[in-house]
Amino acid sequence: MVNKKNIPAVLVDDLSFHYGEKNVLEHITMEITQGSFLGLVGPNGSGKSSLIKCILGLLKPQQGGVYLFGEKVQKFNDWEKVGYVSQKANSFNTAFPATAFEVVSMGLFGKVGLFRFLKATDKEKVWEALRSVNMEEFAQKNIGELSGGQQQRIFIARALVSDPELLILDEPTVGVDVESSASFYKMLDSLHREKKMTLVLVTHDVGVMTDYVTDVACLNKQIHFHGNTKEFEESSSENMSAFYGHHVHVLSHDHEHR
Amino acid sequence: MFPIFKYEFLQNAFLTGIMVGLLAPVLGVFIVVRRQALIADALSHITLAGIAANLLLGKWFALFAGANPIYLGMAFSVGGAIFIEQLRKVYKHYEELAIPIIMSAGIGLSVIFISMADGFNADLFSYLFGSIIAVKQSDVWTVFAILIVVLLFVFFMYKELFVLSFDEEQGKLSGIRSNWILIAFMAITALVIAASMKVVGILLVSSLMTLPVAASIRIAKGFKQTIWLSVLFGEIAVILGMFLSYYLDIASGGTIVLCLVLILTLCILYKKFTGSRKVGHV
Numbered sequence: 001m002v003n004k005k006n007i008p009a010v011l012v013d014d015l016s017f018h019y020g021e022k023n024v025l026e027h028i029t030m031e032i033t034q035g036s037f038l039g040l041v042g043p044n045g046s047g048k049s050s051l052i053k054c055i056l057g058l059l060k061p062q063q064g065g066v067y068l069f070g071e072k073v074q075k076f077n078d079w080e081k082v083g084y085v086s087q088k089a090n091s092f093n094t095a096f097p098a099t100a101f102e103v104v105s106m107g108l109f110g111k112v113g114l115f116r117f118l119k120a121t122d123k124e125k126v127w128e129a130l131r132s133v134n135m136e137e138f139a140q141k142n143i144g145e146l147s148g149g150q151q152q153r154i155f156i157a158r159a160l161v162s163d164p165e166l167l168i169l170d171e172p173t174v175g176v177d178v179e180s181s182a183s184f185y186k187m188l189d190s191l192h193r194e195k196k197m198t199l200v201l202v203t204h205d206v207g208v209m210t211d212y213v214t215d216v217a218c219l220n221k222q223i224h225f226h227g228n229t230k231e232f233e234e235s236s237s238e239n240m241s242a243f244y245g246h247h248v249h250v251l252s253h254d255h256e257h258r
Numbered sequence: 259m260f261p262i263f264k265y266e267f268l269q270n271a272f273l274t275g276i277m278v279g280l281l282a283p284v285l286g287v288f289i290v291v292r293r294q295a296l297i298a299d300a301l302s303h304i305t306l307a308g309i310a311a312n313l314l315l316g317k318w319f320a321l322f323a324g325a326n327p328i329y330l331g332m333a334f335s336v337g338g339a340i341f342i343e344q345l346r347k348v349y350k351h352y353e354e355l356a357i358p359i360i361m362s363a364g365i366g367l368s369v370i371f372i373s374m375a376d377g378f379n380a381d382l383f384s385y386l387f388g389s390i391i392a393v394k395q396s397d398v399w400t401v402f403a404i405l406i407v408v409l410l411f412v413f414f415m416y417k418e419l420f421v422l423s424f425d426e427e428q429g430k431l432s433g434i435r436s437n438w439i440l441i442a443f444m445a446i447t448a449l450v451i452a453a454s455m456k457v458v459g460i461l462l463v464s465s466l467m468t469l470p471v472a473a474s475i476r477i478a479k480g481f482k483q484t485i486w487l488s489v490l491f492g493e494i495a496v497i498l499g500m501f502l503s504y505y506l507d508i509a510s511g512g513t514i515v516l517c518l519v520l521i522l523t524l525c526i527l528y529k530k531f532t533g534s535r536k537v538g539h540v
Contacts, residue, residue: 058427079433086427096291096424099480106424109417110432117417142479158428 007070009034009166009198010055015064017050024050025061026221034165037192037199039213039229041206046220048202049087052170055200056084068166079110083159083167085152087174094144100154101139104129107161129161130154133187153184160191167191168200181205185212270398271390271457271510272500277405278454278466279496283488284412285447286467290475291423297342297444298464300357301335301451303364306460308334308452309385310371317375326396327385328452335448338364343441388459388511390500401453408446415439420481457496459511466492469518473525491521 010032017025024047032038042048053059055066057073066073069081105118105126118126130136133153143151152172159167169188173181189212191197203209210216216232218225225232263269289297311334312327322330338360345356372382384392412419418439421429429436454463474487499514506513 056431058430077433079431082431084428084431086425093291093293093424095475097475097478097481097484098420098424102420102481103424106417106421106428106432109421109434140479 007034008032008067009036009069010200011067011070012051012055013065013067015051015054015061015066017047017054017059017061017063023221025054028064028219028223030217030223030226032198032200032215034198035196036215037188037213038201038215038217039206039209040200040202040217040219041204041209042219043204048219049170051219052084052168052200052202056082056168080108080162081165083107083162083164085155085159085167085169085172087170094151096143098143099140100130100135100143100146101126103143103154104157104161107158110162125161125163129157132160133157149181156184156187164197166198166200168202170202171204172201173203173205181208188212266395267391267393268504270395271393272497273398274393274401274453275390275457275496275500275510275514276493277401278450278457279492280489281401281405281408281450282454282463282466283470283492284485285408285443285450286471286492287474287481287485287488288419288423288443289447290468290471294357295464295468296354296357296361297447298451298467300342300361300364301338301448302455302460302463303361303368304338305331305335305364305448305452305455306385307364307367307371308332309455309460310368310375310382313379313382314371314375326394326400327381328397328400328456331455332449332452334364335452336445339444339448340441343437343444384459385455386459386461387509388455388457388462388514390457390503390510393456397453397456404449404453408450411442411446415443419443457500457510458514459509462511462515465515465518466496469515469522470495473518473522476525476529491518495521 008031010030012028012030015025015028016023028051040048040051050059054061055068055073057066057076068076069078071077105122107129108118108122108125127136127139130139133156135150135153135157138146138150138154143154146154156169156172159169173184185208188199188201192199192212192214199213201209201213210229210233213229215228216225217223225235263272286298289295308331309327312322312325312330315322315330316325317323342356342360345359346353349355381392383389418429418434421432421434422436422439426436451463451467454466458466470488470491471484473491474484478484478487495514495517499517500510502508502517503510503513
């Protein structure tokens with residue numbers, strides 16, 4: 001039997017994706033091992049969110065494929081193993097009439113299954129998730145009454161409530177004040193260390209990120225770097241300035257080598 | 259007992275009204291939060307086409323002359339609903355376009371059928387604006403059957419409908435088969451619209467789906483409370499509206515809608531003078 005721990009949490013195999021004529025992702029191949037904490041960085045429009053959505057099966061790549069825990073994403077069924085926190089800004093209606101508690105409980109619906117209802121033990125899990133993000137006292141507030149940072153913590157609680165093995169966060173600290181983002185990184189760190197959760201953090205906050213992540217991947221249509229944090233820091237001074245400052249130049253340069 | 263209940267037709271109207279007052283707001287909650295408030299309008303107009311078609315066919319074939327036009331209205335409405343969901347996929351970035359497309363098709367068809375059937379009659383007029391004296395015993399049973407179907411659907415699909423309304427991405431990640439559920443939901447909405455039209459009328463049926471919800475999201479805490487309050491407001495408006503309609507001898511649809519407008523106004527004012535909570539600032 002195959003050792004389950006050796007199966008990568010995510011395997012992206014020669015994936016290409018385009019919107020109409022526009023190439024968004026080109027020949028992406030990467031492996032995210034279980035228990036790692038990956039920081040995925042790249043400038044705006046580099047395809048970070050598209051890659052995440054391909055990994056989650058929300059977008060269908062034109063070429064290549066994605067495997068979650070060894071299973072092809074189209075056939076993957078254990079969605080309670082995967083938590084996802086999307087970029088908050090445009091993803092939900094802030095005037096939606098639901099309490100924080102109701103929003104977090106949504107994270108359990110996949111586990112509970114069709115035609116079933118939340119049991120007392122499920123409700124306890126919702127409270128636990130709310131406690132883990134320090135939002136217990138806001139449980140009965142409508143989501144629209146909370147601040148941006150508080151809403152984001154509710155969405156993280158929703159992703160955590162099903163006890164996922166893989167947690168994917170797409171720019172979770174955008175629009176969140178500095179103080180909450182610092183405590184937020186500490187929370188991720190403890191999830192990674194104590195619960196051995198595999199984490200993927202999409203961010204442009206390179207400085208803070210390297211204090212916590214174990215691996216870094218740089219994306220700009222293609223993967224430009226993927227290695228552990230130490231390697232990244234050693235190479236980063238010249239890499240990153242080129243990557244961010246003159247990324248268009250770097251891209252065309254790369255094309256010549258292909 | 260109120261003298262209003264002496265007559266069987268009024269009992270029919272009240273029973274139907276009370277059921278519709280529950281059904282329309284329950285579905286309306288999901289429609290409003292999905293930002294599809296206009297869908298009820300589109301579906302009611304395609305229902306009208308079905309009713310007009312029945313009128314026309316009734317002239318040609320004896321079979322249709324005896325049939326309750328509500329059934330063909332429902333068939334058209336469900337067809338239109340499925341078509342809207344498909345159109346939403348065709349126009350991915352202009353999802354709201356599906357609504358005016360179906361709405362104009364519905365009006366166009368209705369006008370043609372009505373003119374071919376030699377124009378308006380009193381029967382058609384009662385479908386347009388609602389008439390409590392036009393509700394038949396068979397309507398009561400039809401609406402009752404729809405009530406059972408809808409309540410079972412919403413009860414067992416509550417989680418799924420809730421997630422899909424909030425964000426479809428999370429729904430897909432919970433392994434919910436969103437297409438199937440959304441189409442079923444649209445079909446059920448179409449049935450309810452067809453069922454409601456005898457009481458409130460085609461032109462006003464969408465208000466019974468959206469106005470109670472518009473009122474309740476001003477003051478409700480959470481999604482479940484939004485549903486309960488919407489139903490409460492819907493029932494108050496239907497019952498009060500029908501009483502007024504009978505005693506003042508005015509069209510039931512209009513009185514019900516005006517009751518809803520009154521409730522909505524009270525909710526907005528209540529909110530303005532009590533809470534500083536920032537909710538619902540769309």
